Amino acid sequence: MKTGNAIFSCASNLGSIEFEVLNPTRDAEFIHGWISKPYAKFWMMGGYSKIQVAEFYKKHWSEPGNGAYVGWMQGKPAFIIEVYDPGLNELAEHYESAAGDIGMHILLAPNESPVAGFSSVAFYAVLKFLFADPKVHRVVVEPDVRNEKIHRLNRRFGFQHTGPVDLKEKTALLGVCTRENFQIACDNPSREPVQRIAASPIGLQAWDKVNRLLVRKCLAELLHERVLKAEVVAEGADNVAIFHLSSADGTVDYVFAGETLPLDHYLIDLNSIRRRVDGLDAPLDALAFTSEFYPQMGIPEEKLSVYLEEISATLYSSLNKHKPGYLSAEQLCSADFQVLEAAMTEGHPAFIANNGRIGFDAEDFRKFAPETGASMRLVWIAARRSRAIFSVSATSSYESLLASEFDPSALQDFRQQLRALDLCIDDYWLLPVHPWQWTNKLVQMFAADIARQDIVYLGESSDCYQPQQSIRTFFNRSQPARHYVKTALSVLNMGFMRGLSAAYMQVTPAINDWLYQLVESDDALRQSGFRVLRELAAVGYNSPEYARLPDNKNPYRKLLAGLWRESPVSRIEEGQQLSTMAALLHIDPEGDSLVRCWIEASGLSTQAWLERYLNAYLTPLLHCLYAYRLVFMPHGENVILVLEDHVPVSIFMKDIGEEICLLNSERELPEQVARISVQVPEGHIPLSIFTDVFDCFFRYLSGILYEHCAFSPDDFWRCVARCIQRYQAQHPEYSALYAQYDLFAPRFAHSCLNRLQLRDNQQMIDLTDPSKLLQFAGELENPIYPFREVTRTELASEIEQAV
Numbered sequence: 001m002k003t004g005n006a007i008f009s010c011a012s013n014l015g016s017i018e019f020e021v022l023n024p025t026r027d028a029e030f031i032h033g034w035i036s037k038p039y040a041k042f043w044m045m046g047g048y049s050k051i052q053v054a055e056f057y058k059k060h061w062s063e064p065g066n067g068a069y070v071g072w073m074q075g076k077p078a079f080i081i082e083v084y085d086p087g088l089n090e091l092a093e094h095y096e097s098a099a100g101d102i103g104m105h106i107l108l109a110p111n112e113s114p115v116a117g118f119s120s121v122a123f124y125a126v127l128k129f130l131f132a133d134p135k136v137h138r139v140v141v142e143p144d145v146r147n148e149k150i151h152r153l154n155r156r157f158g159f160q161h162t163g164p165v166d167l168k169e170k171t172a173l174l175g176v177c178t179r180e181n182f183q184i185a186c187d188n189p190s191r192e193p194v195q196r197i198a199a200s201p202i203g204l205q206a207w208d209k210v211n212r213l214l215v216r217k218c219l220a221e222l223l224h225e226r227v228l229k230a231e232v233v234a235e236g237a238d239n240v241a242i243f244h245l246s247s248a249d250g251t252v253d254y255v256f257a258g259e260t261l262p263l264d265h266y267l268i269d270l271n272s273i274r275r276r277v278d279g280l281d282a283p284l285d286a287l288a289f290t291s292e293f294y295p296q297m298g299i300p301e302e303k304l305s306v307y308l309e310e311i312s313a314t315l316y317s318s319l320n321k322h323k324p325g326y327l328s329a330e331q332l333c334s335a336d337f338q339v340l341e342a343a344m345t346e347g348h349p350a351f352i353a354n355n356g357r358i359g360f361d362a363e364d365f366r367k368f369a370p371e372t373g374a375s376m377r378l379v380w381i382a383a384r385r386s387r388a389i390f391s392v393s394a395t396s397s398y399e400s401l402l403a404s405e406f407d408p409s410a411l412q413d414f415r416q417q418l419r420a421l422d423l424c425i426d427d428y429w430l431l432p433v434h435p436w437q438w439t440n441k442l443v444q445m446f447a448a449d450i451a452r453q454d455i456v457y458l459g460e461s462s463d464c465y466q467p468q469q470s471i472r473t474f475f476n477r478s479q480p481a482r483h484y485v486k487t488a489l490s491v492l493n494m495g496f497m498r499g500l501s502a503a504y505m506q507v508t509p510a511i512n513d514w515l516y517q518l519v520e521s522d523d524a525l526r527q528s529g530f531r532v533l534r535e536l537a538a539v540g541y542n543s544p545e546y547a548r549l550p551d552n553k554n555p556y557r558k559l560l561a562g563l564w565r566e567s568p569v570s571r572i573e574e575g576q577q578l579s580t581m582a583a584l585l586h587i588d589p590e591g592d593s594l595v596r597c598w599i600e601a602s603g604l605s606t607q608a609w610l611e612r613y614l615n616a617y618l619t620p621l622l623h624c625l626y627a628y629r630l631v632f633m634p635h636g637e638n639v640i641l642v643l644e645d646h647v648p649v650s651i652f653m654k655d656i657g658e659e660i661c662l663l664n665s666e667r668e669l670p671e672q673v674a675r676i677s678v679q680v681p682e683g684h685i686p687l688s689i690f691t692d693v694f695d696c697f698f699r700y701l702s703g704i705l706y707e708h709c710a711f712s713p714d715d716f717w718r719c720v721a722r723c724i725q726r727y728q729a730q731h732p733e734y735s736a737l738y739a740q741y742d743l744f745a746p747r748f749a750h751s752c753l754n755r756l757q758l759r760d761n762q763q764m765i766d767l768t769d770p771s772k773l774l775q776f777a778g779e780l781e782n783p784i785y786p787f788r789e790v791t792r793t794e795l796a797s798e799i800e801q802a803v
Contacts, residue, residue, distance in 0.1 A: 100137030342373030499558025502540020529650025582636030
């Protein structure tokens with residue numbers, strides 16, 4: 001009998017599948033009925049009584065690494081699975097077991113009323129259930145060698161058979177399925193056993209939830225940026241106020257409760273938000289909110305439809321992040337680097353419409369959206385060298401790049417393909433292409449180049465890649481130590497068409513070499529553990545037709561380029577964990593915080609943990625600013641944390657070529673690096689900390705620590721002030737710059753990100769002049785200003801005691 005205590009659920013076109021722990025006493029009744037039938041002969045329990053069945057599963061549960069579960073569909077038991085540690089039984093003698101392996105047996109319910117696709121749906125759900133545990137890397141099976149039905153099912157879902165093995169009770173066909181191979185099997189539409197996402201129904205409850213979350217974000221961010229202004233209608237306890245907001249025509253009202261934290265950060269109670277239209281209660285709807293307030297938001301009418309499409313796509317993405325089977329914050333606490341990457345809910349927390357991806361259809365979303373965690377293969381082409389530009393780091397070469405990124409057999413295959421066309425591989429550069437870009441843009445737009453054999457299609461990569469939060473960058477899941485690959489992707493996402501310019505990429509390796517040498521030669525940066533992930537090589541193709549377009553910023557000149565970036569995987573020590581810094585802002589669908597889980601697991605106090613993080617992240621940014629006037633785009637997606645025992649100890653900075661600047665610097669630079677030197681108003685220089693760090697990241701982290709760890713905003717900003725004071729005390733040589741770019745000023749200019757996107761959602765900023773298009777809304781009170789003297793005194797006392 002079903003208990004209702006589901007530990008996992010999985011949607012399918014046959015209905016929801018729920019997993020419960022198998023209860024030996026309760027479930028022996030139906031299991032006995034199943035195993036007594038001829039179809040279950042390979043289960044080898046045909047002669048068991050009900051009591052023997054119950055005793056078997058009691059014993060099974062008592063042994064280390066074992067478990068058993070029941071899968072329920074439509075209120076009936078549909079299958080049972082047994083799991084075990086294959087490294088602890090006789091199977092370990094027949095294959096090389098590893099941490100993260102789990103063995104599995106499955107028995108389906110009797111097929112009394114055949115349902116098309118039932119076995120595939122059940123098998124898919126079981127593997128989703130097993131791989132939902134981030135500690136599981138491979139599933140191992142050993143069915144009877146005669147069981148052809150289960151062999152076909154295994155192969156269909158990515159199992160690779162390694163040959164028959166003789167076990168005590170049977171000759172088995174050993175099979176192993178990695179997480180990556182399962183993803184690949186599911187990403188092939190011809191194999192997809194469940195209803196495809198393009199046609200799957202959207203539940204009203206889930207839709208209401210993601211709309212409520214996005215409306216809260218609309219309110220919080222538009223009030224923060226002073227785009228909208230709400231009236232305080234009542235003051236409550238604990239600094240909570242009741243706010244009221246009306247549309248310009250007065251027909252729509254919003255009422256909500258919340259606190260206002262430093263930096264005008266609105267901490268809004270999600271369940272308090274109410275909407276009334278013409279005096280009547282109405283459901284929360286992010287699209288309706290945008291339509292109701294777009295004149296006040298400053299959205300040009302000609303841009304409104306595109307912004308609404310971005311809002312719709314952001315809601316659709318949020319649905320995927322909140323679907324059943326998500327990993328909780330507790331589960332993510334020790335998760336794999338790429339499991340964390342796929343689980344993130346907020347890469348860019350300030351932007352309201354941050355998952356537009358205009359150009360993707362629902363099937364593209366399923367295959368290529370980062371939050372699906374799907375593995376994919378890149379397309380490789382050969383681009384004629386006379387039409388293409390290749391550049392590489394001084395520490396590398398084209399030949400060494402190919403040797404590190406491809407198996408010899410793959411390169412030989414490419415060579416033979418070209419030779420079959422009477423072409424020579426030495427006349428071409430190999431270039432990675434996003435599959436969407438190839439199908440939707442290049443095949444048609446570059447048809448002339450393909451006909452001339454200036455571009456030759458070589459096929460898909462043998463390695464599997466996982467899309468990162470930045471959507472056009474890919475991590476190599478097959479060979480994690482191999483480089484990231486970044487490709488052009490002509491979809492509109494968060495204010496930009498995500499192309500890559502061949503001309504712009506040409507100097508990227510030189511810029512990365514320059515920065516790498518600077519970082520490696522600086523004692524303070526090396527001592528802080530600050531490192532960069534270099535973009536070591538870049539390649540781009542110039543079609544003669546599109547290359548004639550006069551504007552270098554034209555998206556048609558950014559259709560075909562790629563670059564290779566170092567992976568951090570081989571650069572960390574044993575026992576260290578990698579994570580996107582966006583994880584610090586992650587709130588799981590149940591409302592729990594990942595940073596809370598990390599702090600709890602570390603055994604440190606919140607303050608001690610925060611101080612370690614600030615030392616790893618903020619201190620090197622301060623040094624780059626004051627020692628070199630060098631600034632980055634240091635948001636959560638661009639920073640990779642290195643953690644030990646759940647505590648940040650250092651960071652990697654990435655996205656170097658496009659997003660670093662030397663501000664108002666007189667430093668002489670090599671010609672290929674000169675573009676990073678930018679002149680901006682002097683008052684904009686400290687905004688690299690005030691806006692990019694304080695307002696766009698710490699503001700959210702402070703709120704999360706307040707809500708989830710009871711760590712007050714005052715305590716948070718006091719820690720930040722102490723970190724800055726400590727750095728300044730250690731580097732008195734920059735004292736004149738501390739006054740010139742005063743991070744303890746009482747106020748700073750309020751630079752607004754959503755105002756950029758609302759003004760022009762297709763070109764928010766100009767990378768060649770990052771200050772030109774900035775949008776300001778007065779000033780913000782500096783949250784560390786009140787602690788400027790207190791922390792200086794505390795630090796002096798601390799130094800005196802140490803001496």
